[in-house]
Structure formats: structure tokens, C-alpha cells
Amino acid sequence: MPVNQRPQVVILGGGFGGLYAVQSLKYVPVDVILIDRRNFHLFQPLLYQVATGWLSPANIASTLRIVLRAQKNARILLAEATDIDVNNRHVILNIGKIPYDTLIVATGSRHHYFGNDQWESLAPGLKTIEDAIEIRRRIFLSFEAAEREVSAQRSPGQLTFIIIGGGPTGVELAGAVADIVNDTLTNDFRRINQSDVQILLVEAADRILTTYPVELAKKAESFLNQAGVSVKGSSTVTAIDESGVSIKYGEVIERIPCRTVLWAAGVCASFLGTVLTRQTGAKLDRSGRLLVEPDLSLRGHPEIFVIGDLANYLHQTGHPLPGIAPVAMQQGRYVARLLSRRIAGKTTIPFHYKDRGNMAIVGRGTAVADLRGIHITGFWAWLAWLFVHLINLVVFENRVLVLIQWGWYYFRRDRAARLITGDRYTR
């Protein structure tokens, strides 16, 4: 690498935090290098719609090179960070190493099986495009396999879907599977009755959507029940295998035959948290997130910032901020502005998350929203959810394509992207 006149800002991860940091550095006199393993930014809030055959992967993925095409001070490197050398200010990549003056780590989180890693192949989680395609394959293959036999001859649990974890992702997945059953089964599958299908949403806490007000969580649960989803609160999963799931409620363990299990129960921060802890002494929380300073840097390392799901920022509320896109986006923008002010020799103020509200979609035509104390539920919350997510899609073309497909699905109830692809597409 040639020696630069301008400070070199290396950003690890092109998710919401990393991408917004790059874009906010556009007019700052620095050279930016964005490093990601993938060549696209993924709009994760819509990933469950890929997993349930509503949208195509490309509709929610924006090629980083297209997004940043006009930004002259940014370069993109498709590579994987394997280590960080804090003393020499180098990031170690699978393809070499790269020096930084400032480092922004925004590598996010991955789903986590609480020590039961063998569950991963049995109950896939939803973090990547590949995850979504695999979940899509499993859901639609279940219906295809069931259609081959009349009810009496089906293997037990063939049409049982268990979603583990009652946060927004679990609620979205459960609601979307119920929508598939209600919308398409009677037309498309002639040997399956709605009553053959069982959808369970399992949550360890006593209610779903624990980060939402109780009233909204109750409303979401009643929407789910109406759509045909049974919610099992205060229940933990004790075993998963090919033929079913064991669920513990109080002292009782129930065995439920099930062929399709989806995991939405826990996430764990990127392994770079551990790397940085070892080198800087920064503390990790239980979920593997790094405790950051009021300006999102690591203690004693004003040149290293950690943002998004990998950061635990306690200075605003005393609790971690939620692991959602708006937090990451605001943190990315904040760090860019801070660097700009630092270069200009100006003082900086601590990060402050501006909470504009929380929304979870429950199914076709229903959502719950908590807009700073104002609660909206049902159709209008759903429309608001669609609108907010649509305008936040990074590429205009995707907004058009997603809007058309949403409209199409809403009126026709067709899920056009329900392809079964991959290596095993028949049984």
C-alpha cells in the first residue's frame, strides 16, 4: 500500500453501520477502505420475506460498488478480516494486511445456539441470503412432500413448523408461514387441508416481543393466534433432532414431532469482539458485544470505533441499545461526523440514539408499532411498516421492484419467489 497524505479510515463490514459510516465520510478529507466478505449490502429487515418466497435475494441486496460508485474517496475490498494488529494498526485479511489510521469495526452478529451448535443444521437461523434460501427450501419442500401423500400416510410432523424465539424475527417468520398456509394451500396443494398444519412459536420469556410494550405484544399474539399460530411462552427448547423438538414448560417436557424448525432465538456478536478484547482490554458483555466509550471508541484507543450489533453502548440508558438497523445507521453517521470534527480540531459530543420507534410485522396486513408512546396496530401499522422499510432500501431500483411485488402479493396472494433451489430439491 502506498503511503497516503490523508488519513486512511478502514471500515470492516458493509451492513447498516459500516455503509452509513462510509457514505457520511464522503466529504471528509480521508481515504476510506470498506472491507466486506460479501459484494453487497444486505437489507436484513426484509430477509424473512426472501425466506418465505415473497422477494428475491437481489431485491434486498445492493451491490456495494454500485452504491458507492460516485464516492471518490472510498474503495471497496472483497475480503475477510481474520485478525487485527492494534499495536501496528493493521487489519489482517485472508488476502494480506492493510494499515489504518482509524478503524471502524461494524461486523455485526451471527445467530447463536447457546452451546448447542449441533442444532444449526437442524434449525437454521436467518442472517444471510444463503440462510434465507435454505429456509425457503425447507418450508416449501415440506408442503411438496406432504402433498404426495394423503393425511393418514404422512410422516408425523410433516406439516408442523416450529419457530424458536419470539422476537421480531420469530414473529415475522411465524406470521409469514401462517400467511403461506392461509393464502396458497387451498389453491395450490390439493391434498393438504389447513387443519393439517400446525405452527408453533416458542419463546423462553413469558411473552413474545419482550422489547415492546406489553399491550402491543399481547395484540401481536392475538393476531398470530387468529392467523393460526400457537404461541408457547415460558418454554425452552431442550432438544432438536431430525424427527422433532423437545420443549420444556415448567417441569414438563413435551416432545413434538416436527420436520421444519427455524431458529430466531439468539444472536452473538462477531468474533472480532474477542480479538479486540484480547488486544485492547476492552470488556465484552455476555452476548460478545464490546463495551464502548461515550464516543463509540474503545477505551485507550481513540482510533478504533465499534458500531452496530458488535457494540454495547450503555451511556445513554444504562441498558444496551437494541440490535436494530436505526441504531447502527445513527452510529455510523455519528462516527463520520466525529472524525470530521476531529480533523477540523473541533470538540465532540457523546453519541445519543434518537429512538423514532419500533415496529414489527405480524403477517399480511397486520403489524404493531410503538412510535414513542403512540401505539398503532393492525392494517395502518402494517402500511407504516411497509413505507418505512421501502424508503430505507438503499437502491431506487429495488424500491420499485419491491413495491410491485408487495402490491402483487397483497392483491393476488402469489408468492412468486418460492423457488426450491440448492442441492437437494426433491426430498
Added chain:
Amino acid sequence: MPVNQRPQVVILGGGFGGLYAVQSLKYVPVDVILIDRRNFHLFQPLLYQVATGWLSPANIASTLRIVLRAQKNARILLAEATDIDVNNRHVILNIGKIPYDTLIVATGSRHHYFGNDQWESLAPGLKTIEDAIEIRRRIFLSFEAAEREVSAQRSPGQLTFIIIGGGPTGVELAGAVADIVNDTLTNDFRRINQSDVQILLVEAADRILTTYPVELAKKAESFLNQAGVSVKGSSTVTAIDESGVSIKYGEVIERIPCRTVLWAAGVCASFLGTVLTRQTGAKLDRSGRLLVEPDLSLRGHPEIFVIGDLANYLHQTGHPLPGIAPVAMQQGRYVARLLSRRIAGKTTIPFHYKDRGNMAIVGRGTAVADLRGIHITGFWAWLAWLFVHLINLVVFENRVLVLIQWGWYYFRRDRAARLITGDRYTR
């Protein structure tokens, strides 16, 4: 299976031949069972646009259950045919067996490496969605890998693309790779110059597009040259490995370093041809196709029809009909009508292919078309190509989505679907 009152027509394969046969049987008093390994009909003529990051897989795939939703006399079974028992009139599937009164075999063809099966992983062909995603991954990963290094340090052949086979698919792929280079390289990749890239189209015959009039083939070659593709006629590939390709021209063998090789050279009919030969004595041609009777049945087996790429129909011109969608579609419709007339006790006439012309796309804004002797080249041929392919997309939603993406690409030159996905997405 319960005994039916109405004759049971089993159709193997939901491609152009099989799907059009099912749809044309809608008002015929038979029960139709369509068996396919995949849950969608694939619009193969646009597959190269998925491979080159222009369209999404779902845009050119139509879920069979949606397409046939309103057809009461048709059932769909997601299964793989492994054998046929002609004497007992059963198809053996991976999930059991199914009886037929009439059998229509439309299982198509697969690419073929002329005895060099070890080339498959080195030079993928383009027949399935998975093939297209793999080719897309290889093309865009080549550019990403090249962007990491300045020219002098790049491994040899990093930006060399060799497309083997100068038929329509090879021409489309070569033209599309050239478009990628011309449209996006200078904007999106800052260390790659157009002059670093080499695109070769290798053809064993002395010219490309051998099924087209010489004049059109020459025109296509000159379009390709202008776009930056070198056409190597009268050349055969003698070796492919990780680092390059050996090409024989006359007595000279040239070794070309190359990291991305695509195969568009040959197809071989489905293995069910061999199964049927063994059981009925029907003859196979060199490409594994079954020689069929004037009514597309097998000799001595008026209850078995073979259509599409698996059939070799010599009765019209003395030569095989081309392996293209219009032939398969017309054959599917023909067999449906023949069955209808047979049931009604009417006489039948031999199949006759109505040739409406041939079109090949060469690149963005250029194509060649032979419309029954009228030759069109360039922009108008390209528009005609787009129009014909757009109206033939089975699902209306896909027509809308494809049209938008074509328009987008034409004016913006963005290939929005250029995701690198799969297991290996960095190096």
C-alpha cells in the same frame, strides 16, 4: 393410486414441452399428472441474464403450482423419474411408482463434455438456476479478485474469460461478459482497465451460429469483435485445468492462462432416452435423442410420446429440428390435440413444425434475427428479441419485473442482480 375412470396422462418434465402439453390438455377429458424434479418452470432462454447479473432467478422461473392453479384436471408431483416400466405402464419415481395410460416424456437435455466429465467443475455449463448462480459467482469474483492487485501483480489469466461453444448460448454469454466490462468496469473497479480483460469465444466449426445463415453469423461475429470479444473458429479445446485452457487450431496447440471458463459447447439428451431404448427398441441418435414417429410417439408404443430436446424428429426435413423452445412448445400442443382427437375417435395428422424464425442476442442493443428469410441485425433485432421473449414469459408478474429491469439496465447500465452467493464468496 385409485383407479381412474378417465385416462391418466403422465407427463415427465415441466419445461416448454411438458408445460404446454399440460396446458393444452385443460379441456380434454383426461387426468394429467405432471412430474418434475423442480417446483418451477424455467424460462431457459433468459438464463444467461441470470448468469450475468441482470435478472433474478425468480424472474425467469414460474412456480408450476401457480401456473396450473386453475387447471382442475392437472396434478403436480415434485419427484424424480428414475425408470420407466413400459410393459406394466408405470413410471418409477424416487418416491414410489405411478401408472399411466399415456406417457409424455419431455425431460430435455443436459450439457455434455464429450467424455471429459472432469471439465464440469472447471467449466460450468448453463442449464439450471444453480448453474447460472455459479457462473454469476465466478464472473463477478474474477473482477473482485483482480481489483485487489495492480495489473503487474495479478495472476495470469485473472481477467481472461473463455467461453467454449459458439452457438446462441455461447454468443449470449460472450456478449454479456463484454457488456459487463464495457458498462461497469471503469465506474466500479478502479484498478482494472478495459485493456486488462480478454474474452475469447471458441468454436470447433469454422464459424459461430452454425444454424444461422452465414451472413448473420458474420454480422454477429463483427458485433462481438466491436464489443471486445475475440472469436476463435475451427478451434477445439484439448485440456482445461485450474490455471488455463489448451486450444488446438490446425496442428497448433496454444495454452491460454485463464481463471474463468464457461461451457456452452454441447448438450446430451436426458438419460430416460436410454431407458426407453432398452425397453422399446426405439433408436437413439448420437446426442442421445430418441427417433420418434411422425406423431411423436415411439414405434410400437402409441401410448408413449417423446417431445422437446429428447426427441429427434426427422420426418419434416430429414434433419433433426433445432433444440429450441418453439419446437418443444409446438410438440407439446400437438400431442395434446392428438390425444383429444384420439379420444374423440378422429383421425390424426403428422406433426409439422412451423418455423417462425431464429433470433440470437449478441449484447446490449444488438442481436441477429432470421425471420423466414428476412434478416434483421442490430438494434431492431434486439428489440424484437426482447419483445418475443417478454411476451413468452409464463407469468404476468415476471413480465412486469423483467421489463423494468431491462429498462433499468439499458439506461443505467446497472446490473442489480450481480450478487456473489454460495459457499465461497471471497476468493
